Amino acid sequence: MSLIKRMSKAQLARSARPIYVLLLSLGGATGCSSYPTLRDDPINCSVADGYDFDPTPVSLSAWCSPDGVTPDASASADQPPPTGDQGVCGSTSALVFHASHNNDWGSTCGFNNFGTRNELAYDGLSFWARATGDTSKGFTISLYDANDTPGGNCKVYAVDGGTAGQIIVTMVDPTNPNNVISGAATASRMPDECGNNRGNGYDHVMEVTSEWALYIIPWVKFTQWAYPNRVPNSILTDTGNVDGTGLLTDQLMGIGLRPPKEAPFELWISNITFYRKKPPDAGQ
Amino acid sequence: MPSLVMAADDGLPKLGLSPGEPQVRSATPSIPFGVSPAESKEFVLDFHGYLLLPATIGVHDRPVTMRVDPSAPATQPDGSATPATIPTGGGTVIHAPALLPQDLRSFAYTAVVPTPWVQMNFVYGNSTVSGTVIMAASTLSDAAGYYDPVKQLGVNDAFLTVNATKFFGFPFQLHVGAYTGRYGAMGAYDAGRYATPLIARTNSIGETVITGYKFGQFFLVLEEGLGGQLGRPPVGLVPAGWNDFADASVGATLVGHAHLGLSYAGVGRLGLHYLGAWTKDDQVPGGQIPNGRIQVFGADLNVTAGRAGHLYFGFARTEARNAATVSGAIEILNARGGPELMAQYLGTGTNRNGLPSAGNGSLTTFGAQYDLSVSRLVFGSLYTGTSPDILLSLFGIGTAVKSDEADRDGVFKVKVGGEATYLMMSWLGVSERVDHVRLQGSDSKNAFSIFSSRVLFHTGWKSRDEFALQYSYFQAGSDVYVQTGFPPGTGPNANPDRHVITLSGTFWW
Numbered sequence: 001m002s003l004i005k006r007m008s009k010a011q012l013a014r015s016a017r018p019i020y021v022l023l024l025s026l027g028g029a030t031g032c033s034s035y036p037t038l039r040d041d042p043i044n045c046s047v048a049d050g051y052d053f054d055p056t057p058v059s060l061s062a063w064c065s066p067d068g069v070t071p072d073a074s075a076s077a078d079q080p081p082p083t084g085d086q087g088v089c090g091s092t093s094a095l096v097f098h099a100s101h102n103n104d105w106g107s108t109c110g111f112n113n114f115g116t117r118n119e120l121a122y123d124g125l126s127f128w129a130r131a132t133g134d135t136s137k138g139f140t141i142s143l144y145d146a147n148d149t150p151g152g153n154c155k156v157y158a159v160d161g162g163t164a165g166q167i168i169v170t171m172v173d174p175t176n177p178n179n180v181i182s183g184a185a186t187a188s189r190m191p192d193e194c195g196n197n198r199g200n201g202y203d204h205v206m207e208v209t210s211e212w213a214l215y216i217i218p219w220v221k222f223t224q225w226a227y228p229n230r231v232p233n234s235i236l237t238d239t240g241n242v243d244g245t246g247l248l249t250d251q252l253m254g255i256g257l258r259p260p261k262e263a264p265f266e267l268w269i270s271n272i273t274f275y276r277k278k279p280p281d282a283g284q
Numbered sequence: 285m286p287s288l289v290m291a292a293d294d295g296l297p298k299l300g301l302s303p304g305e306p307q308v309r310s311a312t313p314s315i316p317f318g319v320s321p322a323e324s325k326e327f328v329l330d331f332h333g334y335l336l337l338p339a340t341i342g343v344h345d346r347p348v349t350m351r352v353d354p355s356a357p358a359t360q361p362d363g364s365a366t367p368a369t370i371p372t373g374g375g376t377v378i379h380a381p382a383l384l385p386q387d388l389r390s391f392a393y394t395a396v397v398p399t400p401w402v403q404m405n406f407v408y409g410n411s412t413v414s415g416t417v418i419m420a421a422s423t424l425s426d427a428a429g430y431y432d433p434v435k436q437l438g439v440n441d442a443f444l445t446v447n448a449t450k451f452f453g454f455p456f457q458l459h460v461g462a463y464t465g466r467y468g469a470m471g472a473y474d475a476g477r478y479a480t481p482l483i484a485r486t487n488s489i490g491e492t493v494i495t496g497y498k499f500g501q502f503f504l505v506l507e508e509g510l511g512g513q514l515g516r517p518p519v520g521l522v523p524a525g526w527n528d529f530a531d532a533s534v535g536a537t538l539v540g541h542a543h544l545g546l547s548y549a550g551v552g553r554l555g556l557h558y559l560g561a562w563t564k565d566d567q568v569p570g571g572q573i574p575n576g577r578i579q580v581f582g583a584d585l586n587v588t589a590g591r592a593g594h595l596y597f598g599f600a601r602t603e604a605r606n607a608a609t610v611s612g613a614i615e616i617l618n619a620r621g622g623p624e625l626m627a628q629y630l631g632t633g634t635n636r637n638g639l640p641s642a643g644n645g646s647l648t649t650f651g652a653q654y655d656l657s658v659s660r661l662v663f664g665s666l667y668t669g670t671s672p673d674i675l676l677s678l679f680g681i682g683t684a685v686k687s688d689e690a691d692r693d694g695v696f697k698v699k700v701g702g703e704a705t706y707l708m709m710s711w712l713g714v715s716e717r718v719d720h721v722r723l724q725g726s727d728s729k730n731a732f733s734i735f736s737s738r739v740l741f742h743t744g745w746k747s748r749d750e751f752a753l754q755y756s757y758f759q760a761g762s763d764v765y766v767q768t769g770f771p772p773g774t775g776p777n778a779n780p781d782r783h784v785i786t787l788s789g790t791f792w793w
Contacts, residue, residue, distance in 0.1 A: 036349075210775050225519065
């Protein structure tokens with residue numbers, strides 16, 4: 001080491017210049033085969049094997065309403081002709097939701113002919129879906145039950161303008177009874193209020209992929225907004241039998257879908273029904 | 285490495301990276317860098333920064349496929365109905381960005397292919413108090429294929445630093461504001477070759493106090509911090525590009541942490557770490573979800589052994605309980621909060637009882653990195669960094685997953701690598717790095733290797749710049765794929781590019 005310490009920096013530079021062997025990339029010699037960029041991944045229908053489904057699916061008939069403010073806003077729900085390749089995994093039909101230019105509050109869609117369904121025996125909502133092309137992959141899907149649907153356990157207190165013979169509630173300042181604060185249409189919701197866009201359905205915000213995939217949404221994922229008519233409250237005390245959500249799965253009354261505002265939207269849905277996990281001894 | 289913030293370090297052993305140090309998510313250059321903190325009794329303006337500007341392309345060999353010839357008659361000359369087919373496709377295709385299994389948030393991330401990072405630190409103050417504003421971006425708008433506002437981070441951090449050592453008579457530093465905490469930094473001067481804090485990272489606004497006590501050759505250092513986030517995604521928010529695909533099901537999250545370190549003669553430092561992030565928010569949808577918690581217990585050993593190089597070894601135990609509602613105030617192996625911890629490790633399906641997973645489980649993580657300067661080894665203090673050198677580095681991280689989801693429980697992920705860099709001249713160097721990643725234990729279909737060669741150019745010994753031309757070859761198993769779409773995962777799966785070429789410039793000051 002004493003010799004080394006006497007070396008100048010220049011000598012050090014020269015002496016410390018060993019032959020560096022640059023390891024050529026090992027793959028260079030082996031990576032000449034070609035393969036496609038995108039995978040031809042077949043749709044995996046077997047993912048449904050672990051579940052039992054309600055044999056009576058939801059009707060693939062729906063309506064949509066654009067925001068009505070943006071001049072060229074549009075929203076629609078159409079069922080393409082069942083040519084055999086519209087659906088997925090045995091289904092030959094699908095429902096296609098379109099929405100565009102809904103730049104104000106967005107748009108909303110609902111399913112027709114839902115009726116009142118008792119899905120107590122199932123674990124949640126299921127469907128196959130895809131959002132094709134350069135469209136939004138996110139949206140809100142909602143379930144409605146007897147606690148938030150007119151005709152069920154809740155009341156329609158007013159409609160816009162207070163017409164149609166509905167009950168009108170005038171909100172009064174509790175500290176000054178002579179001071180009318182507002183009409184019911186702009187006041188805080190009543191605990192059992194529904195209708196006139198004042199219900200409190202059970203929402204789930206989700207994303208889908210551009211290819212068909214099965215979506216399994218357990219009941220607990222559907223939750224209400226923190227409005228006064230969220231259950232349980234002083235009037236609506238029935239919270240069903242699912243921990244974590246007040247959804248009455250034995251009194252389901254509708255399914256809704258809300259595309260996000262501004263974004264172009266094209267969602268394909270097929271096989272919309274309700275699922276439950278097969279018991280372990282049922283085989284898959 | 286000296287801090288970019290102005291507070292004098294008082295010789296305090298470091299338990300993690302300082303908030304002002306570069307937050308670059310790529311492997312940093314293999315040579316030491318840094319600038320000395322300003323020390324002034326007068327208020328002065330200090331400006332530091334870090335630029336990593338890579339241009340990367342992936343090269344792919346597309347196969348030839350047959351398709352129907354639209355110009356051919358519907359029937360063949362022999363009368364058959366089979367339409368004529370013609371070859372299509374083939375040749376070389378180029379992808380930018382390259383299609384790589386290198387999602388920053390996943391375990392597969394190796395940081396070997398650099399990604400853009402621009403950071404500017406503006407510091408104003410004196411040696412007692414300073415304010416730091418950090419502006420950052422992970423893209424460059426001029427060269428971006430589309431404008432992604434999420435990658436223009438803007439004012440990423442802002443915090444005040446107080447050095448009250450002279451008032452108390454013992455080391456005392458206080459940070460107040462919004463900044464990151466990075467614990468488990470595997471490199472001597474940075475987060476390590478994987479650019480991943482082994483124990484945890486915090487992203488919060490709050491406070492951190494660092495104090496210490498020196499006795500003999502020993503230095504005891506204590507650090508604690510508490511923070512939250514400025515806001516949470518509004519309930520009902522639909523994930524979209526503009527909000528970085530926020531998950532509105534997470535609640536307002538607090539993160540607290542405490543660290544105890546003991547160093548000896550500046551050679552070795554043993555650290556014990558605890559971090560806990562929790563949420564108790566009733567604004568989440570329905571307001572009926574359980575409270576969530578992610579806790580990390582960690583220990584690490586940092587040895588700076590002079591000629592023998594730098595050794596880091598760390599261990600972390602991450603425990604998650606109903607973590608689905610914990611936000612990105614805490615990152616585990618770069619996965620933000622409970623949702624990403626579930627997506628990457630614990631699972632987002634159903635548990636053994638058939639109920640939806642809520643983010644219950646644990647990660648047992650260990651990692652090590654060893655860096656050696658051959659010239660320093662041979663010549664000791666005679667080597668001053670102004671002559672040729674060979675830098676050797678070995679590194680690895682492994683994590684064992686325990687989850688209440690059957691298909692995620694017991695999964696073991698590991699990645700190891702090595703790098704050799706020869707700085708042969710003041711302006712020229714070469715480097716070879718090899719990485720191997722196994723995402724599902726011994727399953728070779730879920731494993732890949734990366735072989736990277738680099739030619740390095742500098743403007744001189746100890747320069748603050750590096751220009752690199754890099755070629756990486758990816759050899760991936762058949763089940764390794766790249767997620768496409770926006771966000772990744774919403775589009776079709778793609779095969780990784782095999783050949784990746786990068787030209788990058790790095791500069792720091």
